[in-house]
Amino acid sequence: MRIGLVGKPNVGKSTFFSAATLAKVDIANYPFCTIDPNVGVAFIAAPQECPCKTLRERLESEGRLEPILSTDTRKGSICEPRTGSCIGHVRLVPTFLVDVAGLVPGASEGKGRGNAFLADLANCDALIQVVDAAGLTDIEGNPIAASEDIESSLGEEITFLTKELDSWIYGILNEGWSRGSRRVQAEGEKGLSTFLHERFTGLGANLSHVLQAIDGFRNQWGDIDTPWMWEEGKVRSLAFYLRQQLFPIHIAANKADSAKGEPWNKITSNGIIQPTMADMELALRRADSGGMISYSPGNHTFTIADESKLNPAQINALSTMKEKLAESKGTGVAKLLSRVLFDALDHVVVFPVADENAWKDGDGRILPDAFVVPNGIEAKALAYKVHSDLGDGFIKAVDGRTRRIVGSEHECGDNDVIKIHAKS
Numbered sequence: 001m002r003i004g005l006v007g008k009p010n011v012g013k014s015t016f017f018s019a020a021t022l023a024k025v026d027i028a029n030y031p032f033c034t035i036d037p038n039v040g041v042a043f044i045a046a047p048q049e050c051p052c053k054t055l056r057e058r059l060e061s062e063g064r065l066e067p068i069l070s071t072d073t074r075k076g077s078i079c080e081p082r083t084g085s086c087i088g089h090v091r092l093v094p095t096f097l098v099d100v101a102g103l104v105p106g107a108s109e110g111k112g113r114g115n116a117f118l119a120d121l122a123n124c125d126a127l128i129q130v131v132d133a134a135g136l137t138d139i140e141g142n143p144i145a146a147s148e149d150i151e152s153s154l155g156e157e158i159t160f161l162t163k164e165l166d167s168w169i170y171g172i173l174n175e176g177w178s179r180g181s182r183r184v185q186a187e188g189e190k191g192l193s194t195f196l197h198e199r200f201t202g203l204g205a206n207l208s209h210v211l212q213a214i215d216g217f218r219n220q221w222g223d224i225d226t227p228w229m230w231e232e233g234k235v236r237s238l239a240f241y242l243r244q245q246l247f248p249i250h251i252a253a254n255k256a257d258s259a260k261g262e263p264w265n266k267i268t269s270n271g272i273i274q275p276t277m278a279d280m281e282l283a284l285r286r287a288d289s290g291g292m293i294s295y296s297p298g299n300h301t302f303t304i305a306d307e308s309k310l311n312p313a314q315i316n317a318l319s320t321m322k323e324k325l326a327e328s329k330g331t332g333v334a335k336l337l338s339r340v341l342f343d344a345l346d347h348v349v350v351f352p353v354a355d356e357n358a359w360k361d362g363d364g365r366i367l368p369d370a371f372v373v374p375n376g377i378e379a380k381a382l383a384y385k386v387h388s389d390l391g392d393g394f395i396k397a398v399d400g401r402t403r404r405i406v407g408s409e410h411e412c413g414d415n416d417v418i419k420i421h422a423k424s
């Protein structure tokens, strides 16, 4: 999975990115601080408890494992993740994040950093638009005294970005439009879907995106009859439906710590709207990696490791953060990523294993892999995600919880443990 961070300059995209990935990137209070995109991996807590909890309970009841010791640093987890980690049965799974340069009005016509960074968004499964909920910047990202009319400046910020993305998609669509409409003339509606699929495959489009976009378009405009006669507005409308499918946009109402009131409650979006405090998340995660505090992303509080090692200014700053964190019920950063991945994109976590009883791989590692996949993915499609040989040689699968044998079309659900049998 790949989630892109977009928005006008100087809103906190790189701060959000760094807080979520712990990668070191440039952050500054001026526009276009980021030029080349940053790509990193964020680890997100799986929505359900890791199956290693069920496994532990089974082993304990069979007398094959001692109960959890109070000194256990992994708080009972017994899985051995190849990537990510698991403590207290909270399994962290990876997702890619992309932090791109700020977008200014006119970008799709080449203004600011132009189309170059629009292309950096290709292959993102969803976008998070970071907006400045404190109103500390103008539309081009220049610092200003806090905006008086935050509601309309947020509205403007959101509309302009959607319009830029729509125009970008329109540009690509329009360039090949005469060829596309000729195909519809020859092949009917099928010609349109094939054309759109081919045209946008480089941006990560699959057939289902295209068919859903056509559906939305048809609901508004009726039958797709004579596209070669369409006026510009109708082609733009098709571009809009395509953009919605290719790049659904969710909102991080950032700098929530400095916002007056809760302006995010007054904006509208087709996606999720989540207040965030990226700056605080970054500070907390850095303090945690430095051993100063113990903090897990998503938590509403943290503990100080050893107060005697801190100076009064540090203690003061930490206690202010603690209050703010409790009041806001977390910084919102991990929460938003989780909501986008698991709720909006409807993905689930599935655990392929080689041994359906012990839930181990061929090397004896317990539950080493956690795959983030679309909800209801068929067993054979999952096999292909694990390894193309497993997909090609697919014979059957076994549900590791029920031990039932299932076929290639079996739909996998959240937290399933699956053994795949394939011809070698």
Ligand SMILES: Nc1nc2c(ncn2[C@@H]2O[C@H](COP(=O)(O)OP(=O)(O)OP(=O)(O)O)[C@@H](O)[C@H]2O)c(=O)[nH]1
Pocket: 008, 009, 010, 011, 012, 013, 014, 015, 016, 026, 027, 028, 029, 030, 031, 032, 033, 034, 035, 100, 101, 102, 103, 134, 141, 254, 255, 256, 257, 258, 276, 277, 278, 279, 280
């Ligand atoms: N008050 C507050 N300031 C924040 C927050 N997040 C980021 N900032 C500040 O906003 C400024 C811009 O942050 P960046 O992360 O560089 O913003 P950007 O969107 O990547 O900017 P460009 O790369 O220039 O497009 C910095 O001064 C950050 O410290 C936040 O949650 N609250």
Ligand SMILES: [Mg+2]
Pocket: 013, 014, 015, 026, 027, 033, 034, 100, 101, 102
């Ligand atoms: Mg940046």
